[in-house]
Amino acid sequence: MEDKTHFIDAIKTAHESGGRDGVRDVLATFLESWGGPPDWIGPLAGGDFSVIYRDDALTIMNIIWPKGIITEPHNHNSWAVIGIYQGREDNLLWARDGEGIKPIGSLTLAAGDTYAMSADDIHTAFNPSQSLTGAIHIYEGDFLSTPKREWDPITHEERPRIMAETFAHFRDEG
Numbered sequence: 001m002e003d004k005t006h007f008i009d010a011i012k013t014a015h016e017s018g019g020r021d022g023v024r025d026v027l028a029t030f031l032e033s034w035g036g037p038p039d040w041i042g043p044l045a046g047g048d049f050s051v052i053y054r055d056d057a058l059t060i061m062n063i064i065w066p067k068g069i070i071t072e073p074h075n076h077n078s079w080a081v082i083g084i085y086q087g088r089e090d091n092l093l094w095a096r097d098g099e100g101i102k103p104i105g106s107l108t109l110a111a112g113d114t115y116a117m118s119a120d121d122i123h124t125a126f127n128p129s130q131s132l133t134g135a136i137h138i139y140e141g142d143f144l145s146t147p148k149r150e151w152d153p154i155t156h157e158e159r160p161r162i163m164a165e166t167f168a169h170f171r172d173e174g
């Protein structure tokens with residue numbers, strides 16, 4: 001657990017001194033040194049959506065993406081830094097368009113990659129592979145109490161994002 005504590009402390013320090021981009025730089029350094037899942041995470045459990053650290057300023061989560069799982073298009077209403085330590089996480093990127101959203105691009109993240117998002121960025125994230133993806137997701141603020149938005153993937157109608165539904169989806173697919 002010493003390594004886990006060291007990781008959390010390093011991310012908190014990076015946040016205080018360098019904000020989002022400081023967090024991204026430090027996370028990238030850890031990913032490179034780990035070269036895969038860090039020992040303190042233990043055996044990967046598909047569908048795990050667990051909080052590593054949480055306070056009013058910062059939330060660090062470990063997310064294990066079951067094979068083929070996909071989220072709804074959503075924002076976070078806080079900046080985010082994603083770092084992959086195993087597998088692959090693909091993203092569809094969206095922008096607001098009138099009452100709905102429109103596609104503006106896509107992005108593939110592989111092990112060792114990091115990605116920084118702004119508070120109003122919208123993405124669909126999915127695991128396109130037949131094996132588990134392991135990722136650290138870091139959010140400014142208290143991720144679990146920050147209201148977020150999502151969009152119907154077919155009609156693009158906007159609605160509140162209910163995290164309990166996302167957790168259940170991951171658990172069911174895991």
Ligand SMILES: [Fe+2]
Pocket residue numbers: 074075076123125
């Ligand atoms: Fe997201």
